[in-house]
Amino acid sequence: MSSLPDFFRKYLRADHYDHQLLLLFGGVTVLLIVASVIGVILAGRAKSDSARAVIANLNARTKAWWKMSAIFGFTLLAGRNGTLIFFMLLSFLALREYVTLVPTRRGDHRTLFWTFFIITPLQYYLIAIDWYGLFAVLIPAFAFVFIPARIALAGDTEHFLERAAKIQFGLMICAYCLSHAPALLILKIPNYEGRDATLLLYFVLVDQMSDVLQYVWGKLLGRRKIAPEVSPNKTWEGFIGGVLTATLLGALLSWATPFTRLQGAGMSLSITLMGFLGGLVMSAIKRDAGVKDFGAMIEGHGGILDRIDSLCFAAPVFFHLTRYCFVR
Amino acid sequence: MKTKIHPLARILAPAVRLLTGVQVRWLGCAPENRQRIYFANHSSHLDFVVLWSALPANVRANTRPVAARDYWQSGFRSFLAQRVFRAVLVDRGIGSQGANAEHARKKRFEVIEQLALSLGESESLIFFPEGTRGSGEAVAEFKSGLYHLAKRRPDVELVPAYLENLNRILPKGEVLVVPLLSMLTFGAPLRVEEGESKVQFLHRSREALCSLRRKASTA
Numbered sequence: 001m002s003s004l005p006d007f008f009r010k011y012l013r014a015d016h017y018d019h020q021l022l023l024l025f026g027g028v029t030v031l032l033i034v035a036s037v038i039g040v041i042l043a044g045r046a047k048s049d050s051a052r053a054v055i056a057n058l059n060a061r062t063k064a065w066w067k068m069s070a071i072f073g074f075t076l077l078a079g080r081n082g083t084l085i086f087f088m089l090l091s092f093l094a095l096r097e098y099v100t101l102v103p104t105r106r107g108d109h110r111t112l113f114w115t116f117f118i119i120t121p122l123q124y125y126l127i128a129i130d131w132y133g134l135f136a137v138l139i140p141a142f143a144f145v146f147i148p149a150r151i152a153l154a155g156d157t158e159h160f161l162e163r164a165a166k167i168q169f170g171l172m173i174c175a176y177c178l179s180h181a182p183a184l185l186i187l188k189i190p191n192y193e194g195r196d197a198t199l200l201l202y203f204v205l206v207d208q209m210s211d212v213l214q215y216v217w218g219k220l221l222g223r224r225k226i227a228p229e230v231s232p233n234k235t236w237e238g239f240i241g242g243v244l245t246a247t248l249l250g251a252l253l254s255w256a257t258p259f260t261r262l263q264g265a266g267m268s269l270s271i272t273l274m275g276f277l278g279g280l281v282m283s284a285i286k287r288d289a290g291v292k293d294f295g296a297m298i299e300g301h302g303g304i305l306d307r308i309d310s311l312c313f314a315a316p317v318f319f320h321l322t323r324y325c326f327v328r
Numbered sequence: 329m330k331t332k333i334h335p336l337a338r339i340l341a342p343a344v345r346l347l348t349g350v351q352v353r354w355l356g357c358a359p360e361n362r363q364r365i366y367f368a369n370h371s372s373h374l375d376f377v378v379l380w381s382a383l384p385a386n387v388r389a390n391t392r393p394v395a396a397r398d399y400w401q402s403g404f405r406s407f408l409a410q411r412v413f414r415a416v417l418v419d420r421g422i423g424s425q426g427a428n429a430e431h432a433r434k435k436r437f438e439v440i441e442q443l444a445l446s447l448g449e450s451e452s453l454i455f456f457p458e459g460t461r462g463s464g465e466a467v468a469e470f471k472s473g474l475y476h477l478a479k480r481r482p483d484v485e486l487v488p489a490y491l492e493n494l495n496r497i498l499p500k501g502e503v504l505v506v507p508l509l510s511m512l513t514f515g516a517p518l519r520v521e522e523g524e525s526k527v528q529f530l531h532r533s534r535e536a537l538c539s540l541r542r543k544a545s546t547a
Contacts, residue, residue, distance in 0.1 A: 096509060099508055100349075100508045104496065106499055109506060110504070112506045296351060
């Protein structure tokens with residue numbers, strides 16, 4: 001019988017992680033401990049009902065962050081296939097929340113079945129077999145012509161263009177864009193071999209920290225709203241504070257990446273700006289549909305799509321910037 | 329009876345909740361273990377399974393769906409209906425026109441009697457007063473069964489339960505499931521009022537059900 005450390009050594013495959021990855025996770029753990037302690041202190045101090053509600057939501061979010069970080073950590077350590085399956089499930093759950101909110105008709109049923117059970121898994125399978133060429137065009141080219149064709153075959157022409165466009169949009173955001181995050185694992189960056197999981201963690205960390213920091217700065221200093229009709233919680237103070245601090249964080253963590261400190265700052269700036277735009281676009285969709293959140297799966301945060309909207313927008317840009325500038 | 333929960337039922341209930349992502353809202357009453365007739369809108373084969381799986385386990389153990397005998401009669405379906413869901417199977421499609429009008433009235437009376445007896449002293453029922461599955465866009469007029477059953481068992485509460493989006497997950501005439509998120513809303517219990525006519529009651533109970541609808545779910 002193998003001992004417990006043996007099990008972990010086997011499970012945590014050495015070719016998929018390095019010391020930088022573990023250090024980043026150590027940092028996340030410290031951060032979560034600090035956030036939890038602050039949450040307890042604030043909960044003791046809150047006087048008014050509205051303050052108590054904000055603190056309760058903050059603590060629910062921190063608790064959910066513990067769980068999400070733990071799940072993501074084990075996923076990364078489980079290797080490439082584990083990571084791909086994890087992101088495929090995220091795509092699946094996000095698509096589910098999106099399609100639930102978007103009006104479709106009886107005639108779309110089979111098309112939706114294809115998008116959920118064939119196109120989305122195929123997109124991730126293409127990463128697994130390293131077929132970059134087809135990965136890059138499967139959804140924007142092939143699914144793009146397949147979806148309207150399948151709806152036309154079903155025979156219902158009412159709101160035809162809207163239905164085809166809405167399904168394609170969901171597939172682009174939830175499957176295509178998001179799949180560019182784990183696709184970092186197939187980039188062959190010179191002098192960075194075998195460490196691609198660290199780059200993926202760096203990307204997710206900067207992106208999510210940008211969300212958190214925008215939230216924190218917004219709560220501390222937020223006055224002037226950026227787009228009150230779209231998202232009442234987004235303020236200039238939160239945006240600028242979040243973008244600057246997340247970019248600084250990305251620059252300071254550049255030792256984990258193939259980037260220099262300045263390059264890391266530039267990459268992080270693109271992640272935070274794209275993330276902000278992602279949140280804004282998805283808020284506009286929610287506002288149009290008359291809901292506050294896409295779902296209720298993550299306590300304090302809303303649905304899966306509410307949590308990963310920034311990731312979906314930042315992933316393709318980060319992937320291609322990295323590929324264009326660092327892969328020769 | 330202690331051993332009436334089939335082992336498969338224990339697996340099936342969480343599986344169905346996961347598949348349909350059902351969000352349950354108890355607006356008009358609490359999930360108590362008392363005798364009730366849950367009446368719901370009907371657009372999918374998944375309807376009663378979802379309602380059944382959304383009840384707390386101890387309530388579920390005492391709740392039986394009412395299902396059509398002609399569909400659930402044979403093979404595996406029969407096993408599911410009788411052993412797993414403990415469904416009350418009833419005859420449907422009893423015509424009321426022509427020479428057999430008298431016979432049909434008698435048959436209908438028998439079905440109500442069967443349902444009233446199946447309630448016994450501790451059981452609850454899941455009932456679809458539209459009689460058949462619709463497209464999911466609108467709730468059809470209720471058949472008179474709910475009224476007659478309520479008159480026959482005035483001691484049992486009638487609880488409206490509105491199922492949303494199941495027509496998009498598994499619509500009528502479809503075999504493939506698209507696992508979107510669904511919602512189930514329980515409303516306030518109602519009973520037949522003193523001096524209320526059949527038409528009035530069926531109208532009122534249908535309104536109570538429709539008022540639980542959260543939003544338009546189709547284009």
